[in-house]
Amino acid sequence: MNFREDPRPLILVTNDDGYDAPGIHHLVHALRGMGRIVEVAPDSPQSGKACSFTAHDRLHLRRVSDDGDLLFYTCSGTPVDCVKLSLHHIFRERRPDLIVSGINHGGNDSICVMYSGTLGAVLEGCIVGIPAIGFSLLEFNWNADFETAEEVVRTIVPQVLQKGMPRGTVLNVNVPYCKDLNGYKVCRQADGYWHKEYEDIDVENEEDLQFFTAGQYANREPEATDTDEYWLQKGYVTIVPCQVDITARHAMEGFKYLEQ
Amino acid sequence: MNFREDPRPLILVTNDDGYDAPGIHHLVHALRGMGRIVEVAPDSPQSGKACSFTAHDRLHLRRVSDDGDLLFYTCSGTPVDCVKLSLHHIFRERRPDLIVSGINHGGNDSICVMYSGTLGAVLEGCIVGIPAIGFSLLEFNWNADFETAEEVVRTIVPQVLQKGMPRGTVLNVNVPYCKDLNGYKVCRQADGYWHKEYEDIDVENEEDLQFFTAGQYANREPEATDTDEYWLQKGYVTIVPCQVDITARHAMEGFKYLEQ
Numbered sequence: 001m002n003f004r005e006d007p008r009p010l011i012l013v014t015n016d017d018g019y020d021a022p023g024i025h026h027l028v029h030a031l032r033g034m035g036r037i038v039e040v041a042p043d044s045p046q047s048g049k050a051c052s053f054t055a056h057d058r059l060h061l062r063r064v065s066d067d068g069d070l071l072f073y074t075c076s077g078t079p080v081d082c083v084k085l086s087l088h089h090i091f092r093e094r095r096p097d098l099i100v101s102g103i104n105h106g107g108n109d110s111i112c113v114m115y116s117g118t119l120g121a122v123l124e125g126c127i128v129g130i131p132a133i134g135f136s137l138l139e140f141n142w143n144a145d146f147e148t149a150e151e152v153v154r155t156i157v158p159q160v161l162q163k164g165m166p167r168g169t170v171l172n173v174n175v176p177y178c179k180d181l182n183g184y185k186v187c188r189q190a191d192g193y194w195h196k197e198y199e200d201i202d203v204e205n206e207e208d209l210q211f212f213t214a215g216q217y218a219n220r221e222p223e224a225t226d227t228d229e230y231w232l233q234k235g236y237v238t239i240v241p242c243q244v245d246i247t248a249r250h251a252m253e254g255f256k257y258l259e260q
Numbered sequence: 261m262n263f264r265e266d267p268r269p270l271i272l273v274t275n276d277d278g279y280d281a282p283g284i285h286h287l288v289h290a291l292r293g294m295g296r297i298v299e300v301a302p303d304s305p306q307s308g309k310a311c312s313f314t315a316h317d318r319l320h321l322r323r324v325s326d327d328g329d330l331l332f333y334t335c336s337g338t339p340v341d342c343v344k345l346s347l348h349h350i351f352r353e354r355r356p357d358l359i360v361s362g363i364n365h366g367g368n369d370s371i372c373v374m375y376s377g378t379l380g381a382v383l384e385g386c387i388v389g390i391p392a393i394g395f396s397l398l399e400f401n402w403n404a405d406f407e408t409a410e411e412v413v414r415t416i417v418p419q420v421l422q423k424g425m426p427r428g429t430v431l432n433v434n435v436p437y438c439k440d441l442n443g444y445k446v447c448r449q450a451d452g453y454w455h456k457e458y459e460d461i462d463v464e465n466e467e468d469l470q471f472f473t474a475g476q477y478a479n480r481e482p483e484a485t486d487t488d489e490y491w492l493q494k495g496y497v498t499i500v501p502c503q504v505d506i507t508a509r510h511a512m513e514g515f516k517y518l519e520q
Contacts, residue, residue, distance in 0.1 A: 050309075050312040050313075056307070084458075088457055089458075114383060168508070198344075209320065212319070
């Protein structure tokens with residue numbers, strides 16, 4: 001792993017759907033030729049894992065292959081573990097120039113950014129100061145058509161590699177599931193929530209109530225015209241710059257009554 | 261669960277260390293008398309689980325006891341699952357007035373807010389529009405002295421129950437581990453990161469590299485005087501108002517070059 005002498009951009013690729021998901025294969029396919037690619041993907045599905053990491057278990061990192069352009073590992077942990085562990089072990093001598101996560105099977109628009117393992121990896125990049133982009137396609141189907149999403153990767157990544165990102169900022173990119181895009185829009189995360197989140201499997205026995213996760217997304221501000229939800233519905237790729245400082249600065253004054 | 265006719269404030273209690281952690285017992289002890297308490301705690305440790313939820317497994321909710329003041333369940337999922345599932349099943353007819361999470365064994369200051377299961381539950385409150393507070397004690401010891409932390413809970417919760425919170429805002433409260441507090445401070449989340457994050461268990465066999473999680477926190481801005489890190493070191497309880505909109509608004513203009 002003599003990355004130090006490699007003149008190419010060094011790109012870490014990960015995801016949350018796991019190493020065998022079509023989405024990550026399409027991501028690697030789209031990135032080929034843009035740099036030295038190091039894929040470190042979870043060895044099992046990690047959807048909904050957010051920024052979680054493995055606190056009390058042994059973590060395994062397994063080198064699978066290397067063809068000179070793509071060095072490929074699997075990791076037993078979460079997407080955040082993939083990033084942390086590869087920085088610890090694989091990128092000791094040279095940090096990656098960019099982290100790319102995805103392409104997620106399903107959107108990570110609005111507040112999904114808080115639950116998403118795909119975005120967990122991206123936000124870890126934000127914490128350690130490495131430019132990072134999450135790509136998600138608004139279609140859950142395992143056999144979805146990723147052609148448009150690949151085109152979006154090929155459009156955005158070279159520009160970001162060239163111009164970089166302000167420190168403390170990363171990108172959440174969502175791609176609508178349609179053949180013809182209407183454009184690319186930088187916008188803010190919409191305010192929304194999930195409801196009807198469970199199927200009741202057994203709610204008779206109070207000593208062992210059982211449920212299965214379901215859920216529907218609801219947009220709290222369908223009238224707003226500056227959100228990712230709005231632009232995705234119009235057929236635009238949405239680009240939301242994200243940060244990890246979640247301090248609600250506007251509310252600080254209002255809580256001063258708690259000071260002593 | 262006829263909460264609708266109960267005149268008392270309805271308080272949901274959860275944590276990430278699990279139902280048997282001393283921290284949650286101390287939290288419930290401190291809250292006794294302030295309302296009808298419903299504890300829904302994970303049945304296993306969930307440290308570092310962030311905002312993750314259980315996407316593809318059956319979830320179990322088990323009613324353990326009810327003494328009229330405290331109704332107690334365990335849940336097989338993450339802290340976010342505890343909140344979501346209790347809203348779905350236990351609080352169908354009346355939503356809680358407040359969610360309280362903790363008392364965490366160990367601090368959740370600075371960027372730990374992004375990894376913490378304790379704060380995951382709190383941020384879920386933020387998403388669904390229920391006031392929420394996370395309490396964390398800066399001491400990992402299972403047998404730590406929680407007396408001061410209990411005092412902090414008894415100081416903050418009644419004020420918040422009375423005054424409420426602006427929608428879209430929740431609180432991350434950290435308590436320094438000392439006998440005599442110097443005060444309470446509303447402040448912002450410090451910019452920091454973790455490093456030296458792993459012990460190498462086996463790094464000889466590339467086909468199965470093994471690691472164990474460790475780590476040290478580093479503050480990127482030790483000179484700043486408005487951060488939680490600064491005030492915790494001065495012996496203050498820190499109160500950081502948090503939100504789930506992570507859009508980096510200051511950076512939006514700078515990414516406009518990506519628009520088409």
